[in-house]
Amino acid sequence: MALLDVSNLNVCFGLKSGLVKALYDVSFRLERGERIALVGESGAGKSILGFSIVNLISKPGFIESGSIKLDGKELTSLSNRQLRHVRGKRIAMIFQDPMMTLNPVISVGIQMVEAIRSHTPMSKKDAKKIALDRLAQVQIPSPELRFEQYPHELSGGMRQRVIIAVAMILNPDIIIADEPTTALDVTIQAEILELLKHMCEVCNVALILITHDLGVVSRIAERTMVMYAGRIVEEGPTLEIINDPQHPYTQGLLSALPQMALPGQRLNQIEGSMPSLMNHPKGCAFHPRCKYATEKCSNAQPNYIYSGISTVACYMVEDMLEEFSEYRDL
Amino acid sequence: MKYSVKEMSLPISKQRFKHIWNGFLSDKLAVLSLVIFIFYCVVALAAPLIAPFDPYDPQFMDLENSEIPPYWISGDDRFLLGTDAQGRDLLSTILYGTRLSLSIGLLAVIIQAGLGIFIGLTAGYAGGKLDNFFMRCADIQLSFSTMMIAIVFLAIFQTLFGSDYYQQLAMLMLILVIGLAEWPLFARTIRASVLAEKQKEYVDAARIMGIGPMRIMFKHILPNTMSPLLVIFTIQIANAIVAEAALSFLGLGMPVSEPSLGSLISIGFSYVFSGAWWICIIPSATLILLILVMNLLGDWLRDHLNPKIYKD
Numbered sequence: 001m002a003l004l005d006v007s008n009l010n011v012c013f014g015l016k017s018g019l020v021k022a023l024y025d026v027s028f029r030l031e032r033g034e035r036i037a038l039v040g041e042s043g044a045g046k047s048i049l050g051f052s053i054v055n056l057i058s059k060p061g062f063i064e065s066g067s068i069k070l071d072g073k074e075l076t077s078l079s080n081r082q083l084r085h086v087r088g089k090r091i092a093m094i095f096q097d098p099m100m101t102l103n104p105v106i107s108v109g110i111q112m113v114e115a116i117r118s119h120t121p122m123s124k125k126d127a128k129k130i131a132l133d134r135l136a137q138v139q140i141p142s143p144e145l146r147f148e149q150y151p152h153e154l155s156g157g158m159r160q161r162v163i164i165a166v167a168m169i170l171n172p173d174i175i176i177a178d179e180p181t182t183a184l185d186v187t188i189q190a191e192i193l194e195l196l197k198h199m200c201e202v203c204n205v206a207l208i209l210i211t212h213d214l215g216v217v218s219r220i221a222e223r224t225m226v227m228y229a230g231r232i233v234e235e236g237p238t239l240e241i242i243n244d245p246q247h248p249y250t251q252g253l254l255s256a257l258p259q260m261a262l263p264g265q266r267l268n269q270i271e272g273s274m275p276s277l278m279n280h281p282k283g284c285a286f287h288p289r290c291k292y293a294t295e296k297c298s299n300a301q302p303n304y305i306y307s308g309i310s311t312v313a314c315y316m317v318e319d320m321l322e323e324f325s326e327y328r329d330l
Numbered sequence: 331m332k333y334s335v336k337e338m339s340l341p342i343s344k345q346r347f348k349h350i351w352n353g354f355l356s357d358k359l360a361v362l363s364l365v366i367f368i369f370y371c372v373v374a375l376a377a378p379l380i381a382p383f384d385p386y387d388p389q390f391m392d393l394e395n396s397e398i399p400p401y402w403i404s405g406d407d408r409f410l411l412g413t414d415a416q417g418r419d420l421l422s423t424i425l426y427g428t429r430l431s432l433s434i435g436l437l438a439v440i441i442q443a444g445l446g447i448f449i450g451l452t453a454g455y456a457g458g459k460l461d462n463f464f465m466r467c468a469d470i471q472l473s474f475s476t477m478m479i480a481i482v483f484l485a486i487f488q489t490l491f492g493s494d495y496y497q498q499l500a501m502l503m504l505i506l507v508i509g510l511a512e513w514p515l516f517a518r519t520i521r522a523s524v525l526a527e528k529q530k531e532y533v534d535a536a537r538i539m540g541i542g543p544m545r546i547m548f549k550h551i552l553p554n555t556m557s558p559l560l561v562i563f564t565i566q567i568a569n570a571i572v573a574e575a576a577l578s579f580l581g582l583g584m585p586v587s588e589p590s591l592g593s594l595i596s597i598g599f600s601y602v603f604s605g606a607w608w609i610c611i612i613p614s615a616t617l618i619l620l621i622l623v624m625n626l627l628g629d630w631l632r633d634h635l636n637p638k639i640y641k642d
Contacts (some may be wrong), residue, residue: 054538088540100531105553114549118541166539 037221236310441509446516454524
């Protein structure tokens, strides 16, 4: 049984002008200790997917249908009180901006002790011992000193280490990292990613990494899911996807990397921009920007098929596979 | 701000305190205000020890000694600030009066703050209907002035239970009335801060860690709203003291036998034109200085705790 099993998840936002759909039939599985990545442009619904797993979508948003099972236990039907035992203890989350995620007026140590004690009744002294232990594990020098300090007294990288320590503090099964390195500078990014990977391996924690940086993905994740306009369009092993992307959107993303353009040449880009949630195109949401789009694409949503490399939702790939099998039959 | 090596080696919490303290010391007016305020507090606390007479003891009410002017006019060294119409030593009465005024002010504001913080936090954090309900209550409460509520309430109480009974309970009643009448100020301020804080990621982070709403409200959000609260707290104590003085002046406050600064002024007021000005003027000056000092301190706190109005 998979650790986390999300199937046909639909998330909507109830606005005054009507229902706006943010996630379309998202399904995926996550095994214990596995690391997967969610990539896509801003607004593709990556973060909403992350938040809906712990059922904390901001106000007008709600889960319309679908199921999220953790160890076979349904999460969508749990009450808030029951969910509180899942949050933090089973599933933890790491945010983008480490300055914003830590409470500015409470010392680092107290925040960690607070997190422990809100789940397990324990004396402050014992909780402090665990917190110091965790701080040392995320390679923070002189944890006793840092324990007393406030977030503004730490550097950006140090803060993100503290946040990783906080996320790890209750030995969760899953960590959802929402762009954990975007706010850091490049040299520290690598360190933090390495640390995150190391911690996940040591503690056998599954990781869902939300990012738009494909470089980050190849470094950490075993499996990658590409999202576009609220739908997973391609899913498969990271290396295969990066070497041989199937979906035109994934191809576009990869060729948009700066290192794919020759010096002096204009950088590649995907023409146009992501459709807003309000006017979701009919058929495949990517067809207005897709150079391979046919009439079929604008009429109906393609189904997922396994291309031999990854699972894709695209008519072009479907057609190619058909052609290929015809040749083979000849 | 330069730190010496010795200061740098201090523990972090002490360094932080040192930083604020240094900023404070560079402001002469603030230091003077604090010194005077502390002087008031010490004097009020130690009133029974330092007062030459006990103003509550009828033994010292000798009509032969009534209306003696202050020492520098009369040369009577028994009564430094003179005596009132009943022959009570004015200095002792003022000392005890300050003690009463300060404690009524402080306790009333503690009630205001407790109520206001709880309601404001809940309203701001929960939002929606609960927020609407509490804030409309606050609007209604604010549409009546504190004085009006206090006067009506105290007058009704006095006629219902008789003034003897009232005099025994005067202090408690004043604290309750002033305390209950001004909670919306705290509630509104804290709600505004909570609405801003609620949007911040650390609240999301706390919720994702599975921390309960009560814990988030009181342990995570409340400390972030402390600086405006501290400012209101100081200024409200001054306001509560003034409210108490005004009520006492109107005869609805502390009884003559147990006078606060306000009732002293009220008693003295009838003698101003008969020549015994000191009975009214000296307690008035005491009260004015106390209020001034507290407002100055409140201003200083506001300037230094609110990053939006930095003045360098």
